Amino acid sequence: MISAKKTIAMSFAVASLLLFATAAVSAADGPAVMITDYKVEPEALMPGDTGTITVTIQNMDTQSSETETTTTTTTSYTSSTTTTSTVNAEIESIRLSSRSKDIEWLREGFQRSEYYNVGALGPGESITISLPIKAATHTSEGTYFPEVCIEVENGENVRFPVSVKVESSSVEILEKDVPSEISISESKEIVMVVANNRPNSVSGVNVLVKAKSEELEFMPERIFIGDLAAYEKREVNFTLTPLSAGNKDISFEVEYKNGENLHHSELKSSVFVRSSADLRLILVDAPRSVLKGEVAKIDFDVANGMPKDVKAVSVVPVSNGEWEVRILPSEYFIGDMEAGDVFSASFDVDSSELSAGDNRIAFKLAFRDIDTDRIYETAGYEVHIEVKEPQKDALPAMSMSCIAFPAILLSVIAVMWVRVKQRRKG
Numbered sequence: 001m002i003s004a005k006k007t008i009a010m011s012f013a014v015a016s017l018l019l020f021a022t023a024a025v026s027a028a029d030g031p032a033v034m035i036t037d038y039k040v041e042p043e044a045l046m047p048g049d050t051g052t053i054t055v056t057i058q059n060m061d062t063q064s065s066e067t068e069t070t071t072t073t074t075t076s077y078t079s080s081t082t083t084t085s086t087v088n089a090e091i092e093s094i095r096l097s098s099r100s101k102d103i104e105w106l107r108e109g110f111q112r113s114e115y116y117n118v119g120a121l122g123p124g125e126s127i128t129i130s131l132p133i134k135a136a137t138h139t140s141e142g143t144y145f146p147e148v149c150i151e152v153e154n155g156e157n158v159r160f161p162v163s164v165k166v167e168s169s170s171v172e173i174l175e176k177d178v179p180s181e182i183s184i185s186e187s188k189e190i191v192m193v194v195a196n197n198r199p200n201s202v203s204g205v206n207v208l209v210k211a212k213s214e215e216l217e218f219m220p221e222r223i224f225i226g227d228l229a230a231y232e233k234r235e236v237n238f239t240l241t242p243l244s245a246g247n248k249d250i251s252f253e254v255e256y257k258n259g260e261n262l263h264h265s266e267l268k269s270s271v272f273v274r275s276s277a278d279l280r281l282i283l284v285d286a287p288r289s290v291l292k293g294e295v296a297k298i299d300f301d302v303a304n305g306m307p308k309d310v311k312a313v314s315v316v317p318v319s320n321g322e323w324e325v326r327i328l329p330s331e332y333f334i335g336d337m338e339a340g341d342v343f344s345a346s347f348d349v350d351s352s353e354l355s356a357g358d359n360r361i362a363f364k365l366a367f368r369d370i371d372t373d374r375i376y377e378t379a380g381y382e383v384h385i386e387v388k389e390p391q392k393d394a395l396p397a398m399s400m401s402c403i404a405f406p407a408i409l410l411s412v413i414a415v416m417w418v419r420v421k422q423r424r425k426g
Helices: 004-018 393-425
Strands: 022-027 035-043 051-059 066-073 078-086 089-097 101-107 114-121 128-133 142-144 145-150 158-160 164-166 171-177 181-183 188-198 200-208 216-219 222-228 233-242 247-259 261-274 279-285 289-291 295-305 310-318 331-339 342-348 359-369 375-377 381-388
Touching: 004 375, 035 158, 051 089, 051 114, 051 145, 066 393, 089 101, 089 128, 114 128, 128 164, 171 200, 171 247, 171 261, 181 233, 188 200, 188 222, 188 247, 200 233, 216 331, 222 233, 233 261, 279 310, 279 359, 279 381, 295 310, 295 359, 310 342
Parallel strands: 181 261, 289 381
Antiparallel strands: 022 066, 035 051, 051 128, 066 078, 089 114, 089 145, 101 128, 142 164, 145 158, 171 188, 188 233, 200 222, 200 247, 216 233, 247 261, 279 295, 295 342, 310 331, 310 359, 359 375, 359 381
8 A cells, every 4th residue: 555655756746747848740741842834935946046944833732731739737737739830842952954965954154053942932832933944056856855853842852844846947038029130220129038937936037138339239228027926928128229230149138036046047149230221322323444633423322222211311422541532522411211212412533632543432321210310321332443644645646646637638639639630631
């Protein structure tokens, strides 16, 4: 039998133990984190392009909570306190994982390849993260699946494959209506087509024309298109005006952006510029040769074979720079000419300053286009005139003939008179 003292001592010990607070904590397995949405920009990368994968990460667990119960017992009473709190998703890191080097994290700065200490997401909360990527220059066309990896400190880790397309097709510029040849006096409209052959839209589309400014003039020199949707085509028009004759090379360039990546495509073409305009200078008459000091008269016809009128037409002698030749008039002004008109122009060339032998004298046409008011000039039209020196013995020979002729005439008359006298005597 237990004594009263021992009973009291045991009761006191139990009471002392019950005076300590007792806490019980219960928690769920952890929050559930998911990638609820993602976007790849641009939609399709070209080899060598950079881009971004933008992912939306959400804590899907809206009910997980931590419950903490604290119980306090004394000799006279027992009490308990229960505290409940929600569970946040503690995201430790986010990175991009790829089995190949075709699509990789775009390394910047200190070769960073993941985000650390992203933060905590409460139940139902979400966060958007952009991951910079790059397609290697050797990447083949196709679809690649790099994985977005999320490490959750107090929950399950996540590995989510993202579809990234690589497409090498480009934006092209094509000829639609470009003349193979054009007259130096013409201005023609040419039509080009810009075609987006890509499965995604492109932006900042510009069309530029490259040609030597002293040979060809384009208006305008650049046309801004802007955005082109996937597989969209757009026509652009330029006005071409040739400034010199011959075969001329033209280079057309289209620049565009695929995402933030600038690209170029080029088309090379050519046009032949006829040296003789459809406004023609036709030689009507010119002497083959003249004696030095004589005046050579040269006659032309000016014919407008163009399908439109021209204005301020004139014929101008072209100096060869070796000697000054006196040609009158110094400019033969015709004025306006309708399509199909023919006018005459005449010049007198003083041969005094020309050298003996074959001489080439050039004439050119100058006129203004009735539409653009631009001045045009045709290539020089050369007239060949032979200049001969006068014979030095020509004047003495003429004097001898003048003296001999009367003497011969008198002799003939004398002979005839003698014969008449003899017949009468007989």
